[in-house]
Structure formats: structure tokens, C-alpha cells
Amino acid sequence: MVIVLAAAGALPVLALVGFRLVAVPLVPLGGSVLAAVATAGSVAVGGTLEGWFVALALGATTVVVALWLLRPSRRPHRRNPETPSVLDRLTGLVALIGMTVAAGWSLIALRTPSVGFDARTIWMLHGRWYEQGHAVSLAALRNTALPFAHAGYPPLVGGTVALSWVITGNHTDRFGVVVVALLNACAAMAAAWMLVDLGRRAGRWVADARGPDASATVGLGVGTVPCVVGAGSAVLLVLVAFGVAGPFATNGYADMLWATSAVGAVGFGLVLSGRRTDLGAAVVLLAVAGLTKDEGYVTSMAIVALVALRGAVSSPVGETGRWWRPMAAGAAGVIGLGLWPLVTRVLHAAPNAAAPGPRDGNDVSRLHDSVVSMAAHLHILLLAAPVALVAMIVLGRARRAMGFGSDAWTWAALLAGLGFILVVYVTGPANIELWLLTSTHRTTFYGALLAWWVVGIWAVIGSAHGASQRGVRRRGRPTGTLPRSA
Amino acid sequence: MTRHGRARVSVVTRVVAAGLVGVGLAGLAVGAVRGVRATAARADPAEVSAWRLDLAYYDCLSAQAHSLLYRGETVDVSMADPGSGVTLAKVVAPFAVISDRRSGHVVLTLVARPGPGSCLGSVVVAHDPTGGVRTGGDGSLGGRRSPPATPL
Numbered sequence: 001m002v003i004v005l006a007a008a009g010a011l012p013v014l015a016l017v018g019f020r021l022v023a024v025p026l027v028p029l030g031g032s033v034l035a036a037v038a039t040a041g042s043v044a045v046g047g048t049l050e051g052w053f054v055a056l057a058l059g060a061t062t063v064v065v066a067l068w069l070l071r072p073s074r075r076p077h078r079r080n081p082e083t084p085s086v087l088d089r090l091t092g093l094v095a096l097i098g099m100t101v102a103a104g105w106s107l108i109a110l111r112t113p114s115v116g117f118d119a120r121t122i123w124m125l126h127g128r129w130y131e132q133g134h135a136v137s138l139a140a141l142r143n144t145a146l147p148f149a150h151a152g153y154p155p156l157v158g159g160t161v162a163l164s165w166v167i168t169g170n171h172t173d174r175f176g177v178v179v180v181a182l183l184n185a186c187a188a189m190a191a192a193w194m195l196v197d198l199g200r201r202a203g204r205w206v207a208d209a210r211g212p213d214a215s216a217t218v219g220l221g222v223g224t225v226p227c228v229v230g231a232g233s234a235v236l237l238v239l240v241a242f243g244v245a246g247p248f249a250t251n252g253y254a255d256m257l258w259a260t261s262a263v264g265a266v267g268f269g270l271v272l273s274g275r276r277t278d279l280g281a282a283v284v285l286l287a288v289a290g291l292t293k294d295e296g297y298v299t300s301m302a303i304v305a306l307v308a309l310r311g312a313v314s315s316p317v318g319e320t321g322r323w324w325r326p327m328a329a330g331a332a333g334v335i336g337l338g339l340w341p342l343v344t345r346v347l348h349a350a351p352n353a354a355a356p357g358p359r360d361g362n363d364v365s366r367l368h369d370s371v372v373s374m375a376a377h378l379h380i381l382l383l384a385a386p387v388a389l390v391a392m393i394v395l396g397r398a399r400r401a402m403g404f405g406s407d408a409w410t411w412a413a414l415l416a417g418l419g420f421i422l423v424v425y426v427t428g429p430a431n432i433e434l435w436l437l438t439s440t441h442r443t444t445f446y447g448a449l450l451a452w453w454v455v456g457i458w459a460v461i462g463s464a465h466g467a468s469q470r471g472v473r474r475r476g477r478p479t480g481t482l483p484r485s486a
Numbered sequence: 487m488t489r490h491g492r493a494r495v496s497v498v499t500r501v502v503a504a505g506l507v508g509v510g511l512a513g514l515a516v517g518a519v520r521g522v523r524a525t526a527a528r529a530d531p532a533e534v535s536a537w538r539l540d541l542a543y544y545d546c547l548s549a550q551a552h553s554l555l556y557r558g559e560t561v562d563v564s565m566a567d568p569g570s571g572v573t574l575a576k577v578v579a580p581f582a583v584i585s586d587r588r589s590g591h592v593v594l595t596l597v598a599r600p601g602p603g604s605c606l607g608s609v610v611v612a613h614d615p616t617g618g619v620r621t622g623g624d625g626s627l628g629g630r631r632s633p634p635a636t637p638l
Contacts (some may be wrong), residue, residue, distance in 0.1 A: 016587060039592045060539055071604060091576055105522070105525070106521070106525050108525060108526075108529045109525050109528040109529050111534055112528050112530075112537045113530045113532045113534070113537045113538055113540075113541050114533075114537040115538065115540070115541065115544070120544070120576040121575075121576055121579075124580070125576075125579050125580055128579075128580040128581070136558075139583065140583075142576040143584070143585075144586055145584045145585050145586035146579060146584055147577065148572065148575075151578065171543075174541065174630040230506060232511070233510070233511070233514055236511075236514040236515060236518040237514065237518075238519040238523040239517070239518035239522055240518050240520075240521050241521070242521050242524075243517060243518070243520050243521020243522070243523075243525070244517075244521070244526050246524055246528075247528060250528070316572070323612065337576060337619070351626070380517075383509070383513050387506065387510065390502060390506075391502070391506055393504070394498065394499050394501065394503075395499065395503060398499075439562065447490070452514070452517060455509075455510045455513050456510060456516065458506045458510055459506055459507050459509075459510025459511055459514070461506070462503040462504070462505070462506030462507045463503070463507045464503070465499065465500075466500060466503040466504055468497070469496065469500050469503070
């Protein structure tokens with residue numbers, strides 16, 4: 001199944017991110033985005049899911065091939081701004097193997113054949129509807145008798161599961177849960193890959209800053225330190241991500257998928273230097289997050305706005321970039337993410353039920369309860385916040401010199417995601433106590449994971465700064481920089 | 487800034503940088519170890535056994551529901567007991583259309599009836615619009631154990 005998704009998503013993803021190892025986990029995710037769009041087409045217009053999927057996969061592949069034929073400069077092997085060094089290749093390979101082993105090990109939890117509550121009432125159920133085609137899916141979308149089925153949720157998980165059933169002939173919920181877990185693993189690896197790229201670029205900055213005599217004075221290893229720290233952090237973060245998600249990583253829930261994808265999008269879109277290939281990876285991950293869950297598309301919209309703002313702020317006026325280009329691209333991204341919610345409104349989808357029971361408490365009491373409940377799952381902020389504060393004060397200039405985005409962008413993305421969840425709890429319906437009890441573990445995945453990523457990012461930057469200073473007494477501060485920082 | 491002052495700042499930044507690496511990697515290692523332990527606990531044989539029972543329970547209920555309904559049939563699921571109602575809805579919704587209009591449809595309930603032919607002590611019962619009552623067949627799962635509590 002993963003091979004089918006990868007085959008469908010391969011060329012579109014390579015067109016966006018170029019020939020990079022991060023494409024390995026991104027390609028199946030790209031296929032799942034196509035499955036989601038195919039599902040939306042089947043539900044809204046008509047036809048079968050598999051028919052739409054084949055047509056979209058062939059169409060996207062044709063467009064990419066035509067683009068590469070007409071504009072050779074856009075071919076993937078020409079999209080990487082610099083030729084990767086032996087160290088880059090070695091680090092990438094070791095990191096990919098390490099992350100694959102970490103993700104593979106984490107998936108041993110699939111030995112336990114658990115199909116979670118939401119997996120049965122939402123995600124596998126949506127798959128059952130979508131595999132039966134337009135008429136059944138549309139009727140189900142409008143059915144008000146199943147408010148806990150959240151019929152209007154975005155179609156990526158249900159569509160990918162349905163497609164996996166149709167293709168393999170294995171129609172069990174258990175197989176659907178395995179497919180979702182594999183997508184979770186791909187998203188965690190893609191998000192963690194950002195640390196690998198961060199380490200390699202920081203290592204290059206160290207080597208540039210130390211100059212050609214660096215090897216003579218401090219040995220060849222000076223640029224490898226951030227590479228190793230980046231790769232090691234990436235492997236650890238894959239394990240951390242599965243630990244944060246707990247049982248929900250392997251029981252068919254969709255929360256880890258959108259959360260890790262959104263975290264990866266923050267890394268590629270707001271931390272790395274803003275190259276087109278980085279933004280391409282962010283686009284794929286934002287599409288996954290935005291097509292997976294309601295929290296995902298709202299958070300993705302906020303991330304898109306921040307990426308656009310960062311692009312506008314850092315665009316040199318009158319030179320290669322103009323401030324309106326990233327803003328226009330951002331507006332297009334927000335509109336794209338808003339299409340599924342719009343489709344569900346046009347099709348008169350049944351409303352969602354957040355939790356049983358009438359609304360209780362006032363805004364103040366609900367705010368208090370929500371903050372307390374969410375805080376219980378966000379202990380990592382007690383580490384990430386002071387680390388980030390001290391690091392921004394002491395190493396903020398070094399980070400900018402390396403060409404990476406300010407940590408303020410990351411925290412803005414984190415606060416936007418958590419803030420949205422908080423507002424929904426406070427202003428929403430339902431018995432708040434039961435709602436919080438049954439959801440905050442999962443709705444805080446994004447905030448918790450992004451905080452873990454902040455810790456890893458500063459570890460890499462700290463290692464690069466330390467390596468750049470090693471052996472330096474009176475030579476002055478390294479001045480090397482990469483373009484397009486903000 | 488004097489040379490002395492610059493040197494002091496340089497020492498501070500180096501110490502902070504080293505601290506970030508140490509604290510960061512140590513934190514990530516602790517988080518990773520916790521993740522590994524949590525994963526290992528979920529793959530524990532007792533967990534595997536409990537969730538196999540859960541799968542068998544739902545398979546049993548599904549077989550009973552299929553024996554009472556045809557694919558695509560419109561039904562009403564009794565929510566008199568919300569817990570049982572939601573369990574039954576999870577079984578029925580994948581292949582039948584659940585309606586919230588009460589007239590003219592089969593009404594399904596999940597009834598506690600321990601003994602042979604039950605799914606861990608429960609059976610699916612259909613109340614026809616004509617007044618007839620049918621009990622689901624084709625599925626049976628004996629024993630007194632309960633399926634594991636589902637994490638929400």
C-alpha cells in the first residue's frame with residue numbers, strides 16, 4: 001500500500017523538494033494527499049475513489065514531467081543550491097537509517113491489535129463510506145444521526161484507508177489502523193529530518209566561518225559536530241514523537257499525523273533558510289496536516305500566514321524577491337486549506353459533536369479548566385521555554401548568522417496552535433470536564449512536539465556555535481552567513 | 487567593549503552553547519527512553535491478548551448485526567443506554583444507514599444476555615416495525631472477561 005502511495009506521490013514530491021533524502025518519508029505522504037483530494041472529488045462530484053486517485057496521480061505526474069521537459073532548470077537534480085559534500089551524504093544516510101530503525105521499532109506497538117474509539121467511530125467509518133463511492137459518502141456526510149462520526153472531518157485518513165482496502169482487498173479495520181500508523185511514522189521521520197538539514201547547514205556555516213585553514217588548526221572534525229548532533233537529535237525525536245503520542249500512534253487515531261506534519265512544516269517553513277525546496281517540503285506537510293483534521297487545517301493556516309509573513313519581511317525590496325509574492329502565495333495556501341471546509345458547507349454536512357452533554361460553566365471557569373488540563377500534557381514547555389529564552393538572548397545573533405529563522409517564528413506558530421485549541425474549549429459547546437478528559441492528551445500533541453523540536457534545534461545551533469569557537473582565542477567572531485534569514 | 491569584556495562575553499556564550507547541547511541532548515534522550523518504554527509496554531503480551539479480545543468482541547457483534555440487517559438498510563440504534571448504543575452504532579454504521587427518525591425502521595438494541603450465542607454476555611436484538619423481535623446469530627464469544635477500556 002505504501003508503495004502505491006509512494007508511486008503516486010513520487011514525482012510531485014520530487015518536483016517540490018528536489019532529490020533529497022527527506023523525499024523518502026515525504027513521498028508516501030504526497031500519495032496520501034492525492035488520496036485525500038481524490039476522496040473530496042468523489043464525495044463532491046461523483047465517481048469512485050480509485051478512479052479519481054488514478055486520474056489525479058496520472059495527471060500530477062504528467063504535469064511534472066511536462067514541467068521538467070519545458071523548464072530544465074526546474075528538474076529536481078538542479079534544485080539543490082549546492083552540491084552535497086561527502087559529509088552531507090554520509091550524515092544523511094546514517095540519519096535515514098537511524099530514523100527508519102527508530103520508527104520501525106516504535107511500530108512494534110502494532111503487535112497489539114488495538115482499534116481505538118475514534119478509529120472505529122470516525123476514521124475507519126469514513127473509510128467504509130468513501131470506499132462505497134459518491135452516493136453513500138454524500139448521504140453519510142449529511143446524516144445527522146451520527147454526530148460523533150464527525151462526517152465533515154477532512155478526508156486524508158479515511159480516503160487513504162479506503163484506498164488501501166480497495167487496492168489490497170484486505171477490508172479489515174486492523175489493516176486500516178496499520179496504514180494510519182505507517183503514515184504517522186512517515187510524518188515523524190519527515191518532521192525530524194528538518195534537524196538533519198539544520199545540522200548539515202550549521203556544519204557548513206562552521207566550516208565556512210573557520211575558513212580554509214580550519215582543518216590545519218583544529219582538525220577535519222569541526223564541521224561534523226553539528227551534523228552529528230542534528231542527526232542524533234532527529235533519531236531521538238522520532239522516538240520522542242511516538243512516546244508523546246502514546247497509544248494513539250498505533251490505534252488508528254489521526255492526531256499524531258496532523259501534529260507531526262504541522263511541526264515539520266514549522267521546521268521547513270519557519271526555521272530553515274527559506275529555500276524553495278524547504279518551502280516545498282513545508283507545502284507537502286501542510287497539505288497533510290490540513291487535510292487530516294479540523295485542528296490541522298486551522299493550525300496549518302496559521303503556519304502558512306507566518307511563513308508568508310517571514311518571506312515578506314525578509315524579501316529584499318527591488319531585488320530578487322518582492323514582499324507581495326510570499327503574501328500572495330500565502331493567501332493561495334490559506335484558500336487551498338479552506339477548500340475542504342467550504343466543500344462540506346456547500347454539501348450541507350452534518351454538524352460535529354465535540355462531546356456529550358450541554359454546555360456548562362462560564363468562559364472564565366472553562367478557560368481555567370482548559371489551561372489546567374492542557375498544562376498537564378505540556379510539561380516539556382518547562383524545559384523548552386527557558387532554553388529558548390536563554391538561547392535567544394545569547395545565541396540569537398549566531399542563529400541569524402547561520403541563516404536560520406528566529407525562534408520567535410516557532411513560538412508564534414506554537415502559540416497559534418495551542419491558542420486556537422484553547423479558544424475552542426472556552427467558547428465551544430459540551431460538558432467541558434468530559435471534553436477535556438477525553439481530548440487534551442491529543443490536542444496538545446502539536447504544542448508538546450514543537451516544544452521538543454525547539455530543544456533539539458537549539459542543541460544543534462549550540463553545537464555549531466561551540467564548534468565555530470573551538471580553538472579561537474583572538475581571531476574574532478566567525479562571520480559566515482547563508483542567504484535569506486529572518 | 488574592551489578586549490577583556492569581549493573575552494568574558496565569549497566565555498559566557500561558549501558555556502551557554504555547551505549547556506544547550508548538553509541539556510538538549512540529555513532532554514531528548516530522556517524523552518526517547520520514555521517513548522521506548524511506553525512502546526515496549528504497549529507491545530506487552532497481556533496488552534496483545536486484551537486487544538485481541540476486543541477485536542473478537544467487535545467481530546462477534548458485527549456478525550450478529552449482519553445476521554439481522556442487509557447492507558444499506560436504514561435502522562435506528564437505541565440510545566436508551568448510551569454506552570451500549572454507541573458500541574452498537576460502531577458496529578452497524580460501517581454497513582447500514584443509521585437514522586434519527588424513529589418511524590418505520592428496525593430498532594437495534596444491545597442487550598445483556600449471558601450464555602451461549604452471546605458476545606461476552608451481550609446480544610444484538612432487532613425490534614421490527616411489525617412488532618417482531620429477532621436475536622442476532624452467527625456470532626458467539628464466550629467467557630466472562632470484558633474487552634479492554636478504550637483510551638479516549
